[in-house]
Amino acid sequence: MAILMDGKALAAEKMAELKKRAQALHDAGRPAGLSVILVGDDPASQVYVRNKGKACEELGIYSQTLRLPENTTQEELESCIETLNRDDRVHGILVQLPLPGHLNEAAALARIRPEKDVDGFHVENAGLLFTGQEGVVACTPKGILYMLKKTGVPLSGREAVVIGRSNIVGKPVGMLLLNENCTVTFCHSRTADLSSHTRRADILVAAVGKPRFVTADMVKPGAAVIDVGINRVDGKVVGDVDFEQVEKVAGYISPVPGGVGRMTICMLMENTLEAAERKAK
Ligand code: NDP
Numbered sequence: 001m002a003i004l005m006d007g008k009a010l011a012a013e014k015m016a017e018l019k020k021r022a023q024a025l026h027d028a029g030r031p032a033g034l035s036v037i038l039v040g041d042d043p044a045s046q047v048y049v050r051n052k053g054k055a056c057e058e059l060g061i062y063s064q065t066l067r068l069p070e071n072t073t074q075e076e077l078e079s080c081i082e083t084l085n086r087d088d089r090v091h092g093i094l095v096q097l098p099l100p101g102h103l104n105e106a107a108a109l110a111r112i113r114p115e116k117d118v119d120g121f122h123v124e125n126a127g128l129l130f131t132g133q134e135g136v137v138a139c140t141p142k143g144i145l146y147m148l149k150k151t152g153v154p155l156s157g158r159e160a161v162v163i164g165r166s167n168i169v170g171k172p173v174g175m176l177l178l179n180e181n182c183t184v185t186f187c188h189s190r191t192a193d194l195s196s197h198t199r200r201a202d203i204l205v206a207a208v209g210k211p212r213f214v215t216a217d218m219v220k221p222g223a224a225v226i227d228v229g230i231n232r233v234d235g236k237v238v239g240d241v242d243f244e245q246v247e248k249v250a251g252y253i254s255p256v257p258g259g260v261g262r263m264t265i266c267m268l269m270e271n272t273l274e275a276a277e278r279k280a281k
Contacts, residue, residue, distance in 0.1 A: 002247040005151050005226070005254040007262035014146075014266045015058065021273045022059040025280060032276035033062040034092040034118065034268075035084045039077065040070035040100045049096055055265045061272060062089065070100055077103060081111040091279055092118035092272035097168070115278065118271040121168060129175050136271055141173035143263025144205060144226050145180070151252055153224045156181040159200050163187045163214070163240075164207030169228055173205055194218070206240035214241040222251035228260050 025032050034056055038049050049065055056063035066080060077095075084093045093116045099105050109117070114124040120138035128135025148155065160182035164170035170186065178184045187197050198204055198218040206214045207228040219225060229240030239256030247253050254260055 002225070002250040002253040003151070004247075005147050005224075005252050005259060007147065007254060007259040010147060010150055011262035011266045014263075015055075015269070018266070018269050018273060019059050021277070022061055025273065025276050026060060028280060030276065030280045031060070031062050031089075032091050032273050033064070033089045034094065034272045035087075035090045036063070036065045036094045036096060037068065037077070037080060037084075038065055038096045039068045039072050039103065042098070045096045045098075051265060052094070052268060055269050056272075059269055059273075061269065064090075072100075072103070074103055074107065077108055078111045081108065085111075085113045085116060090116065091275040092116055092268075094119050094268070115275060118268060118275060119168075120172070120271065126167065126172070129172055129179075132179055136275070137176065137267075138168055138172045139267040139271060140169050140228060140260060140264045141176050142267040142271075143260055144173050144228070145176045146267065147226070147254060147260070147263055148203065148224060151224070153203065153252055155203070158182050158202035159185070160203040160205070161185045161187060161197050161201035162205045162207065163194070163198065164205075164209075164228070166207065169207040170205075173207070173228075177203065177205075208240045210240055211238045212240070212242040214246060216242065216245040216249045219246055219249045221249050223249075224252040225250045226254050226260060227256050229256060230261065 036049050053063050084090045093112050095108055109121045114122045117125055117136055120136040125135040160177040162170050162174045165186050165188045174184045174186050185197050195218045199220050201223055203224045205226045211231040211233050227239035227241040231238050237257050
């Protein structure tokens with residue numbers, strides 16, 4: 001039976017550390033601040049934004065959610081970002097994705113000042129990660145690496161396979177694992193014979209967005225399996241991994257819910273505090 005990579009427990013421990021850092025900034029008269037921009041009323045986005053607000057509250061980070069109507073123009077959105085770029089109380093700016101279809105996501109993200117880009121999606125931060133330099137690392141990939149390291153999963157020299165090549169999860173998590181000296185394979189919807197790749201993986205990351213997509217026969221015995229997926233099936237949240245079967249084969253496994261999602265919020269808080277700490281120096 002696999003060892004559970006318990007996001008809830010790891011997050012609780014990390015939040016306690018972050019609380020001290022938030023308090024230190026507060027005591028120095030430089031409290032950290034996060035602004036979230038939410039355009040439209042996508043129900044899943046509303047939940048994510050609420051959870052981010054709750055985490056800020058728990059740590060004593062000043063937070064503000066700017067709710068813009070569905071029919072917001074690109075110009076209005078970018079002007080809102082500009083205002084936050086100039087606001088000294090705001091250390092982190094997050095544009096909740098996905099944006100309504102008529103808006104240009106890449107152009108909006110490019111307007112965020114890279115040092116305030118706590119999601120790590122700005123091309124400057126993506127480029128810093130790609131070139132192995134220090135920058136703001138995207139929260140979900142950062143949380144995955146944190147989980148692996150905290151659980152003591154060996155990385156250097158190991159085979160890592162990432163299913164998914166999105167800019168927000170697949171690619172950055174692969175780069176982080178490469179920087180940890182894993183041998184990394186990216187798989188995607190055009191990959192031929194997916195199982196032949198996944199069965200070689202010592203570390204298998206599933207970021208596909210398809211419920212219970214990774215089955216036990218796709219997993220190498222003893223592998224660390226990280227489930228990033230958030231899928232709603234019959235009103236329940238399930239991951240991209242068939243947890244019940246895969247936990248019998250894997251060495252380590254992260255559950256959904258209570259896994260990567262928890263770490264993502266923690267890392268957003270850490271990125272916001274780091275931005276505020278940099279500014280305070
Ligand atoms: P995307 O839809 O952007 O990417 C999905 C990836 O899966 C694509 O690269 C796609 O390939 C690949 N894929 C789709 N079908 C297959 C297939 N049959 N075989 C192999 N690969 C396939 O999703 P995201 O990266 O944004 O998110 C992935 C999942 O993670 C979602 O469930 C999302 O909700 C969740 N998520 C969870 C977070 C958390 O905090 N826990 C944070 C962010 C996302 P191709 O590129 O060829 O289309």
